[in-house]
């Protein structure tokens with residue numbers, strides 16, 4: 001039998017029991033993690049720029065999260081919130097409601113995963129509006145369930161062979177300024193791509209049959225595409241004009257990642273609904289939809305839920321997360337980290353022709369790799385090569401983007417300046433090697 005304490009041994013055993021449909025980005029197996037550091041089973045240390053794909057804003061094994069989980073596990077782990085409820089679920093809902101940027105009465109519904117939150121936001125929007133249509137952005141990512149696959153704008157690995165997809169999902173070009181869907185240049189374009197929504201209502205679907213528009217305020221898996229503020233404001237205004245609900249999918253961008261509790265706050269629009277998960281409970285599987293009470297309450301009791309929805313361990317961790325975000329000033333820390341990364345990425349762009357674009361919001365920063373700046377041909381193989389080299393040198397960093405050529409940073413916001421610097425140095429070493 002292969003060993004459990006070597007990466008190779010575990011990989012060999014894994015192939016015996018895991019389906020190949022389930023992939024992991026890195027071949028190392030974690031033994032422990034703390035703050036922004038991860039150690040594998042062989043004792044190798046890594047700086048973590050991957051952060052559990054945005055689930056670890058407060059860092060790994062934060063003492064307050066660990067204490068909350070221990071305490072909760074000793075009292076009880078599961079009664080099912082739909083059967084016997086508990087105080088922590090009420091307290092966490094109060095905190096999420098307070099974080100929702102709109103005025104007036106608000107309400108929360110719990111689920112288990114990000115994709116489920118998106119699915120349920122759509123269900124709620126459909127009940128409220130009595131309409132069926134859903135509008136999404138090209139380059140968007142909303143999950144791997146049947147409905148959210150239909151809402152996701154990337155075929156491999158997310159959609160290939162899994163159709164037919166849910167109907168009534170309509171896609172418009174996204175505000176991807178580096179690869180403008182209408183061939184224009186920002187800001188001279190005056191965010192003309194926002195007019196694609198109006199065109200959709202002429203060519204594809206009547207506005208009166210659309211329940212909601214779902215978009216990520218910063219498109220995460222799509223390659224950290226940051227829409228211009230005017231774009232989101234125009235889209236929101238068009239939605240309002242036609243009675244369409246605006247759903248901000250904050251599953252990756254929320255909970256301090258961009259320097260605000262919810263990324264949509266940067267754009268001065270109030271979404272009707274917000275979906276949240278990932279960093280909500282430091283990686284514990286809990287997710288929620290929050291929004292205006294009259295909209296949330298349009299669904300009959302029991303219409304949203306699930307065995308693990310609002311799981312007790314998730315609620316305990318979630319309460320600790322809200323405490324940590326505030327008490328450790330992680331919102332302003334996000335801005336500081338983001339600026340440091342961005343400045344370095346801009347320098348990389350000066351030095352390495354491979355870097356075609358640098359963009360981001362707060363600590364959600366990315367660089368897009370291209371084979372040459374003229375053609376902007378995506379350099380996906382080089383991005384993969386780079387993340388592999390970084391791993392060998394002790395940095396976990398992920399690629400993303402519709403073309404798989406965007407290097408993104410999702411480090412815990414508790415990362416120290418030294419760790420950040422060390423991570424950026426490794427990234428630069430790797431970049432210099434693959435740029436040749």
Ligand SMILES: Cc1ncc(COP(=O)(O)O)c(C=O)c1O
Pocket residue numbers: 053113114115116118141142143144216220221249250251252253277278
């Ligand atoms: C913006 C966004 N929405 C939805 C999801 C799906 O979340 P989950 O993987 O928890 O189902 C993700 C996951 O990466 C995401 O980034």
